[in-house]
Amino acid sequence: MAIIRKQLTQPAAPVDTRQAEVDLHTRLAAAGLLTVPLNVQAVAEYLGLEVTEEPMDDDLSGYLERRGGTWVVGVNAFHHINRKRFTIAHEIAHFMLHSARQASFHDRTFSRRTADPNPMEREADRFAAELIMPAPMVRELIGSGVTSLSALAERFRVSALAMKYRVQNLGYQVNQ
Numbered sequence: 001m002a003i004i005r006k007q008l009t010q011p012a013a014p015v016d017t018r019q020a021e022v023d024l025h026t027r028l029a030a031a032g033l034l035t036v037p038l039n040v041q042a043v044a045e046y047l048g049l050e051v052t053e054e055p056m057d058d059d060l061s062g063y064l065e066r067r068g069g070t071w072v073v074g075v076n077a078f079h080h081i082n083r084k085r086f087t088i089a090h091e092i093a094h095f096m097l098h099s100a101r102q103a104s105f106h107d108r109t110f111s112r113r114t115a116d117p118n119p120m121e122r123e124a125d126r127f128a129a130e131l132i133m134p135a136p137m138v139r140e141l142i143g144s145g146v147t148s149l150s151a152l153a154e155r156f157r158v159s160a161l162a163m164k165y166r167v168q169n170l171g172y173q174v175n176q
């Protein structure tokens with residue numbers, strides 16, 4: 001006798017991150033929030049997220065967690081402001097892409113996360129990078145002669161490391 005069991009867990013459908021990025025950019029542009037540097041706090045609030053800073057171990061960057069009816073973004077209070085900005089963007093990405101699947105996300109720091117085999121982490125980092133360092137803007141700045149990592153990082157208010165990954169992912173070579 002064949003027994004057919006109901007599948008208990010939904011297979012993880014691939015998220016259309018590109019479409020989600022386009023949708024968010026459209027909404028932010030309409031709300032006047034698509035600025036350089038991006039006001040990540042304002043974007044989070046616009047999306048209904050509550051942002052809170054908390055002391056955490058140095059290798060933790062933050063989390064996204066549903067508490068009752070509210071999604072809360074926690075950020076490591078000890079980190080530099082530019083790292084906090086990327087963390088908030090990363091948690092916004094989890095909210096936009098993955099919050100239908102999971103009610104909590106706890107994140108290690110960016111440099112430790114890059115080896116994480118969980119595809120959701122790469123999706124969130126890619127989404128966050130596109131949100132905070134939009135490709136057309138990065139290309140425009142480099143094309144206009146802003147070619148030092150530190151000058152670019154300052155423009156977008158991100159860490160030099162996040163900026164380095166971004167320009168490399170956009171196909172630029174970094175001489176260091």
Ligand SMILES: [Zn+2]
Nearest residue numbers: 105107121124
């Ligand atoms: Zn994450």
